[in-house]
Amino acid sequence: MRYGYLGPETTFTHQALLQALAVMPREVTDTVEQVPFTAVATATTDLLAGDIDALIAPIENSVEGGVSGTLDVLAATDSITIVAEQIVQVTFVLAAREETALTDLRVVSSHPHAQAQVQGWLRGHVPSANVATASSTAAAARDLAAMSPEEARGRAAVCSPLAAEHFGLTVLAEQIEDNAGAQTRFVLVTREGRIPARTGADKTTLVVQLPHNRSGALLETLEMFSANGVNLSRIESRPIGDFLGRYSFSIDVEGHIEDRRVAASLRALHRICPVVHYLGSYPRIDGISSETREEFADDTYDEAHAWIESLTGMVTPPSTGSPSTD
Amino acid sequence: MRYGYLGPETTFTHQALLQALAVMPREVTDTVEQVPFTAVATATTDLLAGDIDALIAPIENSVEGGVSGTLDVLAATDSITIVAEQIVQVTFVLAAREETALTDLRVVSSHPHAQAQVQGWLRGHVPSANVATASSTAAAARDLAAMSPEEARGRAAVCSPLAAEHFGLTVLAEQIEDNAGAQTRFVLVTREGRIPARTGADKTTLVVQLPHNRSGALLETLEMFSANGVNLSRIESRPIGDFLGRYSFSIDVEGHIEDRRVAASLRALHRICPVVHYLGSYPRIDGISSETREEFADDTYDEAHAWIESLTGMVTPPSTGSPSTD
Amino acid sequence: MRYGYLGPETTFTHQALLQALAVMPREVTDTVEQVPFTAVATATTDLLAGDIDALIAPIENSVEGGVSGTLDVLAATDSITIVAEQIVQVTFVLAAREETALTDLRVVSSHPHAQAQVQGWLRGHVPSANVATASSTAAAARDLAAMSPEEARGRAAVCSPLAAEHFGLTVLAEQIEDNAGAQTRFVLVTREGRIPARTGADKTTLVVQLPHNRSGALLETLEMFSANGVNLSRIESRPIGDFLGRYSFSIDVEGHIEDRRVAASLRALHRICPVVHYLGSYPRIDGISSETREEFADDTYDEAHAWIESLTGMVTPPSTGSPSTD
Amino acid sequence: MRYGYLGPETTFTHQALLQALAVMPREVTDTVEQVPFTAVATATTDLLAGDIDALIAPIENSVEGGVSGTLDVLAATDSITIVAEQIVQVTFVLAAREETALTDLRVVSSHPHAQAQVQGWLRGHVPSANVATASSTAAAARDLAAMSPEEARGRAAVCSPLAAEHFGLTVLAEQIEDNAGAQTRFVLVTREGRIPARTGADKTTLVVQLPHNRSGALLETLEMFSANGVNLSRIESRPIGDFLGRYSFSIDVEGHIEDRRVAASLRALHRICPVVHYLGSYPRIDGISSETREEFADDTYDEAHAWIESLTGMVTPPSTGSPSTD
Numbered sequence A, B, C, D: 001m002r003y004g005y006l007g008p009e010t011t012f013t014h015q016a017l018l019q020a021l022a023v024m025p026r027e028v029t030d031t032v033e034q035v036p037f038t039a040v041a042t043a044t045t046d047l048l049a050g051d052i053d054a055l056i057a058p059i060e061n062s063v064e065g066g067v068s069g070t071l072d073v074l075a076a077t078d079s080i081t082i083v084a085e086q087i088v089q090v091t092f093v094l095a096a097r098e099e100t101a102l103t104d105l106r107v108v109s110s111h112p113h114a115q116a117q118v119q120g121w122l123r124g125h126v127p128s129a130n131v132a133t134a135s136s137t138a139a140a141a142r143d144l145a146a147m148s149p150e151e152a153r154g155r156a157a158v159c160s161p162l163a164a165e166h167f168g169l170t171v172l173a174e175q176i177e178d179n180a181g182a183q184t185r186f187v188l189v190t191r192e193g194r195i196p197a198r199t200g201a202d203k204t205t206l207v208v209q210l211p212h213n214r215s216g217a218l219l220e221t222l223e224m225f226s227a228n229g230v231n232l233s234r235i236e237s238r239p240i241g242d243f244l245g246r247y248s249f250s251i252d253v254e255g256h257i258e259d260r261r262v263a264a265s266l267r268a269l270h271r272i273c274p275v276v277h278y279l280g281s282y283p284r285i286d287g288i289s290s291e292t293r294e295e296f297a298d299d300t301y302d303e304a305h306a307w308i309e310s311l312t313g314m315v316t317p318p319s320t321g322s323p324s325t326d
Helices: A012-022 A040-049 A068-076 A112-125 A137-146 A161-166 A217-227 A260-272 A298-312 B012-022 B040-049 B068-076 B112-125 B137-146 B161-166 B217-227 B260-272 B298-312 C012-022 C040-049 C068-076 C112-125 C137-146 C161-166 C217-227 C260-272 C298-312 D012-022 D040-049 D068-076 D112-125 D137-146 D161-166 D217-227 D260-272 D298-312
Strands: A002-006 A033-037 A054-061 A080-089 A093-096 A107-110 A130-133 A155-159 A170-173 A183-191 A202-209 A232-239 A247-254 A275-283 B002-006 B033-037 B054-061 B080-089 B093-096 B107-110 B130-133 B155-159 B170-173 B183-191 B202-209 B232-239 B247-254 B275-283 C002-006 C033-037 C054-061 C080-089 C093-096 C107-110 C130-133 C155-159 C170-173 C183-191 C202-209 C232-239 C247-254 C275-283 D002-006 D033-037 D054-061 D080-089 D093-096 D107-110 D130-133 D155-159 D170-173 D183-191 D202-209 D232-239 D247-254 D275-283
Touching (some): A002 A012, A012 A054, A012 A080, A012 A183, A040 A068, A040 A080, A054 A080, A068 A183, A068 A202, A068 A232, A068 A247, A093 A161, A107 A137, A112 A155, A137 A155, A217 B217, A217 D217, A260 A275, A260 B298, A298 B260, B002 B012, B002 B040, B012 B054, B012 B080, B040 B054, B040 B080, B040 B183, B054 B080, B068 B202, B068 B247, B093 B161, B107 B137, B112 B155, B137 B155, B155 B161, B161 B170, B217 B260, B217 C217, C002 C012, C012 C054, C033 C040, C040 C054, C040 C068, C040 C183, C068 C247, C093 C137, C093 C161, C107 C112, C107 C137, C112 C130, C112 C155, C137 C161, C161 C170, C217 C247, C217 C260, C217 D217, C260 C275, C260 D298, C298 D260, D002 D012, D012 D080, D012 D183, D040 D054, D040 D068, D040 D183, D068 D202, D068 D232, D068 D247, D093 D137, D093 D161, D112 D155, D137 D161, D155 D161, D183 D275, D217 D247, D260 D298
Parallel strands (some): A002 A033, C002 C033, C080 C275, C107 C155, D080 D275
Antiparallel strands (some): A080 A183, A232 D232, B080 B183, B202 B275, B232 C232, C054 C183, C093 C155, C202 C247, C202 C275, D093 D170, D202 D247, D202 D275, D232 D247
């Protein structure tokens, strides 16, 4: 089993993969090979080609919002399924090759997303250092570790604690993020084929394109969820790409495709939306099951279904006719 | 075949029955016996007991509104089905035993409902006559015809043209109703068992009791129809009878129980309402099929259903488990 | 001050008037003259002509439903205002001139509405008696009291306890109504001019005619109430009278026209409905104030209003123009 | 007058500013000084400090979606107003210092957003060249122009036609974008103070934070617009930043704050949402006025308002009391 992740080693995505593997049985994890990638698009191509078996990618960050690259690849790819989620606490350290006074730092390197999350701290604590861009926080740490001692002098990297440790760097400051408590959510994606069984605490992910000839289409779509008691836990707009103001929506709802209320709302969406892309149903990482009012319980849907079946069973077959319809 | 109607002969209900029989094949109508009743409740008892096979009753009048007696009996009775509707143009004549000047009339008899519909005309044309109450317009005509000539002098009846003709009365004035164009709608009711086949231009009749612990319950109910593109052609409130402000709703919708959009809205009602009483699906007498947008067409519902089936078919059986759910 | 009521004396409407007077100050009630009428329509004409100053009429019965006569007169009359409501517990007695065995009764007289509410009891206890129709339960009692002893023998009236007492009849049986706990609601109507001040526990009565070119118009109307947190305590459909399926709705909502949430929903109705007939705001007889969520409180509306005022105050006057709009 | 833009010269934002100035009167544009900035955040700080008078920034791209940097600054800043919009057709050229065969190119530099929009073309036409990152497409062109001829050999920049021309580069290929017809929308922002007058073809921009204790809050919010006939032309979710799943929505609606329907929907939002940030009403660049049904016209709102005023004018002042409320 080959699992792809956005590398290099020690990125937050790598950390998410390690978290996912930590709860799998030993006989599974023993067979897993971890494969770093540089882009979700490339990893997805390899997934579809069978070169890897699964792929973990960031989908949502509590500070930066939806991860466009992942959202757009998921929206555009047909034969993949989300089978699990992971949430990673995002925290950054400032790390150098050796103990250094902050005032001696000339260059701080990191990934732009990380920079955005620590820029207040950097302005306050190392205002004079230049900020250099790396392709990932892990790369910033790795590159610093690979430099000659002279080259590395006066340089630091903004990276994860895992990266600092892995590459043997010295931590100058911890928890330097401006918004404490930031989290990134990751999804584990496989080639389509199997949807994880319902656990009672599940999520379902969709990409929905609205009918563009109808104002109020988003309202109508949300009403279908509301009519079936289905809560949204995430909604992200993404441009469809053809012209301004045309959006698709990436949506997570509480519940599993096997929950009648979820199936009923998806059926309704399928009727009114030109595109409903089902990306999977999978267990919530927090394990919290949403309370369901009686009118939205499986039994209630099943009884309503049986009632209508009993009624339509009484309809006169059209061939014979009946006095009342002559 | 015994067909009950609100009698006596020549009532508007009788006329509705004659209209219904007129379009049935000769071999059916040859076997029909017409049975007059004095009340819908009595006739319904006989219908349930098997003494008659069908029953025709007024349900709605364009001037007087819903016919409470019929609505309440339909709401309270379980094993009956509406299989057809009829609409009768309501027009009244003033009829006497012989040609009489309007100024010579002392007493005008009729049924209270008819009186309500001609009171303007009576005030204008025979202001000095007393109004006497008969149990039906037909009874008013019949009783007048049965009187001695002396007794009948100075008397007239407000009745249907059919009644005047049938009982040999002289028409003093025609179309004396205050609102020209009034109509009464009748339903033909049988013991439950067979629902007429779908014709494409059908109606479905329901009695719905709302959840009384929820303000906005009527709104919620109407949304279920709206979400499935189902139009209401009639909605009547009737008290449930236990305390003030508790209503059930008698509803006609466009479409047949076999129309997916009707079945879907009824399923939703069944989930949220404590009582949904299905009274039948039957051809509209005006034969007008309602236009249905593509999103509410049968095929659209069927495709959505098939799509969900294909998805749930991919769910891992819970017994085996899957790596992602461990 | 002349107060009209549906007579004769001791009807339930009379009882409602007595209840209303009982809570007025002595100096008001001392000046009140009670004027019986035979029909709401006639009394309304007298009210509009200034012959009486107020009028009390039944509007709703927990068993029989809306009182069509009153509803239709209220809907059709422009310059009247409902200023109060009363609720009367409906209970019937069987009363005769003297103590009589039930088996000796030949004729039981009453008003059809009362008969409908006691028919189960009558069938069970005096199955062999004929039922005679009187113009009111009070008239049944009064007529019985006026008969000669011989004529009165074997006769009884179904009437209110008040009527039996007032006309000196002997009560043979009490609480003979089939549905214990039935209530009738009455409204006190004056010529338009003054709306009672807000008490915090009020009702507002409307007659609304829906746009007939729009399916879903009732849904839209209810959404306007829902969007402003306004509960409906009664909704009655009444035919408009021009053709089948055309209804107006008689509606009571919780709250007073001076409640911002009520005013806001009425403004919305005024925009979308061809006819919104305001019939008055008045204190609830039960004195129960409805809880209002913060988003529907007066302050919340006032703050939203002030916010928009502050914004529109910043708009450049159109005459001068601004760089951005050239 | 100092107008800030995301520089350097010849960026698409600069082009938007030139478009905006092109339609202003000569006496205004003569006084305008164009001031390049490197980030929206910095420019906004200068705007608030009074160092510049206006600022133009990209808000939305038809391929890449909302421009997070601008959206987040607008959401977080209180005293600024959007007074105009501009739309720029996005097209790219591949430009070098001199005529060069595509196969001779070793390095192609550009901004990551531009790279994303031409990556298909680059893979197809210059597969072997390395892609270098510049801080803007204009910087890529400028830097190329500033190199020595030797350094510049084998290098090209992906930039706007304007940049290629301005920096004297040779265009090797035109319209190399993968999605023809891409557009970017820009907003012109001033310090709060004046809102442009209503033109009849306007837009209003808002940032709305939903009540987080209520599932269905987005639905409720959209219903407020729908109830007032207000169309959304853009809706973008942005994380609030505190934890996963907490979003604000950046919204453009059709209409001006002076349109009654817009004011009414904003009032409703103000009641139900913890934060409604009004960012301005301004003329649509396409000049298209949206059709408004009669029920949403200004007159209709004004008449409804006047009607309620006339009713509340009739309410008895609470101090005096009235017989009906005693």
